[in-house]
Amino acid sequence: MKRSRVLIPLLGVLLPFVLAACATGPLEAPADSAGQVEPRAVTADRLPADEQVWGGVIARVDNRADATVIEVVGYPLSRQEPQTRQSTTGRFRLRVEGFADPVDYSSGRRITAVGTVSGVEEGQIGQSDYSFPVLEARSVHLWPLPEPPRSSGGVRFGIGIGIGL
Secondary structure: OHHHHHHHHHHHHHHHHHHHHOOOOOOOOOOOHHHOOOHHHOEOOEOOOOOEEEEEEEEEEEEOOOEEEEEEEEOOEEOOEEOOOOOOOEEEEEEEEOOOOOOOOOOOOEEEEEEEEEEEEEEEEOOEEEEEEEEEEEEEEEOOOOOOOOOOOOOOOOOOOOOOO
16 A cells, blocks of 8 residues: 555556656658768768658748749757757758748748658759759658746846846
């Protein structure tokens, strides 16, 4: 009896952490991660055959007649979320069927997509030539915008040593 009185609250505290550790990203991704390559490793001669999960930060959006092309600065992913505090993995172009509103797909917004690499397009970043691998998106996830910092109403309370102005 005493054992269950301790065990049940302990499970209630630990269970959310265990479930969170098993959580996957928001997109249905390929089961085999062995075929994943970074965008910078793709060349016209070496296109990956497997579906890729790439993500990063939107650099620019180009709405065309039949599709939208989103230029993305790639970053490593953790549970499919771009880790922007790490070094980039190279730029790529993400082709999305139809119209993607540039207000929603704005520069600086984090994005992750699953799809196949259809080829490489030549382009420029500033004055430099660049080869962009093109990911044909099967599914796309826009990450929520960060919450703006809240202003304190002028009154703060804290415990510790320090000076607050």
